[in-house]
Amino acid sequence: MNTQKSKELFAEAQKYIPGGVNSPVRAFKAVGGNPLFIKKAKGAYIYDEDDNQYIELINSWGPMILGHAHPAIEAAIAAAIPNSFSYGAPTKREVEMAELIVAMVPSVERIRMVNSGTEATMAAIRVARGFTGRSKMIKFQGCYHGHGDAFLIAAGSGALTMGTPDSAGVTKGVAQDTLTAPYNDLAAVKALVEANPSQIACIIIEPVAGNMGCVTPSADFLEGLRTLCDQEGIVLIFDEVMTGFRLAKGGAQELLGITPDLTTLGKIIGGGLPVGAYGGKKEIMDCVSPVGKVYQAGTLSGNPIAMAAGYAMLTILNEQPDIYIQLTKITEKVTEGIQKILKELSLNYTINQIGSMYSLFFTEEKVVDFDTAKTSNTQLFGKYFQAMLQKGVYLAPSQFESLFLSVALSEENIEQIIEANRFALQQIAQEVQEV
Numbered sequence: 001m002n003t004q005k006s007k008e009l010f011a012e013a014q015k016y017i018p019g020g021v022n023s024p025v026r027a028f029k030a031v032g033g034n035p036l037f038i039k040k041a042k043g044a045y046i047y048d049e050d051d052n053q054y055i056e057l058i059n060s061w062g063p064m065i066l067g068h069a070h071p072a073i074e075a076a077i078a079a080a081i082p083n084s085f086s087y088g089a090p091t092k093r094e095v096e097m098a099e100l101i102v103a104m105v106p107s108v109e110r111i112r113m114v115n116s117g118t119e120a121t122m123a124a125i126r127v128a129r130g131f132t133g134r135s136k137m138i139k140f141q142g143c144y145h146g147h148g149d150a151f152l153i154a155a156g157s158g159a160l161t162m163g164t165p166d167s168a169g170v171t172k173g174v175a176q177d178t179l180t181a182p183y184n185d186l187a188a189v190k191a192l193v194e195a196n197p198s199q200i201a202c203i204i205i206e207p208v209a210g211n212m213g214c215v216t217p218s219a220d221f222l223e224g225l226r227t228l229c230d231q232e233g234i235v236l237i238f239d240e241v242m243t244g245f246r247l248a249k250g251g252a253q254e255l256l257g258i259t260p261d262l263t264t265l266g267k268i269i270g271g272g273l274p275v276g277a278y279g280g281k282k283e284i285m286d287c288v289s290p291v292g293k294v295y296q297a298g299t300l301s302g303n304p305i306a307m308a309a310g311y312a313m314l315t316i317l318n319e320q321p322d323i324y325i326q327l328t329k330i331t332e333k334v335t336e337g338i339q340k341i342l343k344e345l346s347l348n349y350t351i352n353q354i355g356s357m358y359s360l361f362f363t364e365e366k367v368v369d370f371d372t373a374k375t376s377n378t379q380l381f382g383k384y385f386q387a388m389l390q391k392g393v394y395l396a397p398s399q400f401e402s403l404f405l406s407v408a409l410s411e412e413n414i415e416q417i418i419e420a421n422r423f424a425l426q427q428i429a430q431e432v433q434e435v
């Protein structure tokens, strides 16, 4: 496969952009080799600057759930463009968007639009702190909530891959208010709450984790958090930037039947444009300025082009809930195919899957949290990744990411993905035998 143009662009990029990329994981550091520079994408396929075609299993880290450049979203954006691109003033579309989100997401009674998932989580914890008058927050090891200072403690994926889980530039003062517990460990959370009586403002969690690879919550874990938060007056925040509109039209909270106090959204909500949002109970959201005393603002928030794209996306998902059944079927076909190949090759690696998210972990351990995720052999993952790429399948370039499937994948694509896995895993099996 010729990727000469990507190589040249990467060399050029590094002259002007730190590491040549605008978000660290894109640099392929965890898997080796040269990042692909993307020229275009359509449906189930993405194309690099050398015109190589790949089947998409990242889909912009989630937003392209309908496949790339879906005609309805393209049309919505095109229709919005002649009316100018930003006003910094309220619009009718924002009201329609808010109404739709409130109807779709169980916990959301009031919603505020922002421009990214990071902004959403930063605002949500500020609101939780303003509401409770408390300072401390509990997050889970391996969960990622964007790059806000308070979250860059045991932060999963990008931070994990780069080997700097605690970022430089985060002050001790900020870090001391972030307490961390292992995912799926309710007893550890209870111990933290007991050790910090009436000081915990919020518990923030990915209700299904995607940023240490795909890790699902055990049966009673989220329910236990819900009960604990009710007892202790703690605001429970579900960070559904990844899972929102992906695992169900109402997100993980609908799928799992647990309702948080606040929810953060991103990725799919913008249909591919930069949008985030946070929302929840009326009484908590009424703390937000200009009603309440928690300040939060945004010049481009509710941007009309972004709202047009997001509204078109959410409308489709709301009106065609069969999409979720279809997505799960597609994903299960892929993971069952991989499982079969693993068995044939006597490899006992772990696959975690829920709805249209899955990860293949190069470990024989059950992956239930950050520590078990880290037992994965990342070198083997790197080899697997390169072999998959060679066979035309574009995966997330890190062991500690989930894959995000789109409804654009055809039966033929599914077969191609499974066959690419056969090729890649045969190489891995050989490698393991030689050792």
Ligand SMILES: *Cc1c(COP(=O)(O)O)cnc(C)c1O
Pocket (backbone or CB within 6 Å): 115, 116, 117, 118, 119, 121, 144, 145, 146, 147, 206, 210, 211, 239, 240, 241, 242, 266, 267, 276
């Ligand atoms: C991607 C992600 C974020 C950050 O969103 P950005 O739009 O990248 O700022 C926050 N939380 C979760 C769970 C995410 O997956």
